[in-house]
Amino acid sequence: MNSSGKFGAAVIALLAAAIVLLAINLTITIPTYSAATSVQTAYLQGLPFKVYPEEGKALTVTGIGTASAKPDRVIISLSVVTRGSTANEAQSLNAEKMGKVISALKEAGVSEDQMKTTSYTLNPIYEYPERKSPIIVGYECRNSLRVTLEEIDRAGEIVDLAVSAGANQVSSISFTLSDEAREKLKA
Incomplete structure (x- = not known):
């Protein structure tokens, strides 16, 4: 095989390796992405909070409070x-x-x-x-x-x-x- 043939084979091998790596990356990334899109909003005593199933250990609560008292x-x-x-x-x-x-x-x-x-x-x-x-x-x-x-x-x-x-x-x-x-x- 001449040098241009060896070069062409190397390019094809690199392209094939890149396609395999891309396929593996997409296989890993797509389920994670779809899990992240399934964020749910739940309510606790009327206040919203987010549940992230893939993390399972986080709870975010947002609220506003007021306090009042009689003047003294x-x-x-x-x-x-x-x-x-x-x-x-x-x-x-x-x-x-x-x-x-x-x-x-x-x-x-x-x-x-x-x-x-x-x-x-x-x-x-x-x-x-x-x-x-x-x-x-x-x-x-x-x-x-x-x-x-x-x-x-x-x-x-x-x-x-x-x-x-x-x-x-x-x-x-x-x-x-x-x-x-x-x-x-x-x-």
């Missing part, structure tokens, strides 16, 4: 707003009224730890005459207090008491959860 804390934000012809007058009047509010809250059993000043402002009040520069006509003092209570059923009583004592603005009443209650929900 109320946060009341209130302010005393006063005006005066001078900054000193507005501040003095504000200090007097806020002092009465704090005293009334303490008498009702609210501790100093449950009260916190959240803001204090003193601003000029302007009048804007036509075609003239603004003129300061007085001052406004605003002292804001946050009251936090564990007894949420006392919210109305505390607001009424504070307003009767001199608070003239209630900006919010928020019912919320204490840190302890939040931790219980996480568990």
Whole structure:
């Protein structure tokens, strides 16, 4: 046999070997592929999960959970707003009224730890005459207090008491959860 004949026989042998290997590969791959396509969706208490028969040891569960709790804390934000012809007058009047509010809250059993000043402002009040520069006509003092209570059923009583004592603005009443209650929900 000449060299071109030997080369042709080698090519044919390689092609035959490749076809045999391809046939073996397809025989192994096709059943695995068909098993993978038989994934089933099952339901456990209404939640879907997938079962993969060829693996047999895996279980995938997907779910969403929610937790709720009754509020155990109320946060009341209130302010005393006063005006005066001078900054000193507005501040003095504000200090007097806020002092009465704090005293009334303490008498009702609210501790100093449950009260916190959240803001204090003193601003000029302007009048804007036509075609003239603004003129300061007085001052406004605003002292804001946050009251936090564990007894949420006392919210109305505390607001009424504070307003009767001199608070003239209630900006919010928020019912919320204490840190302890939040931790219980996480568990």
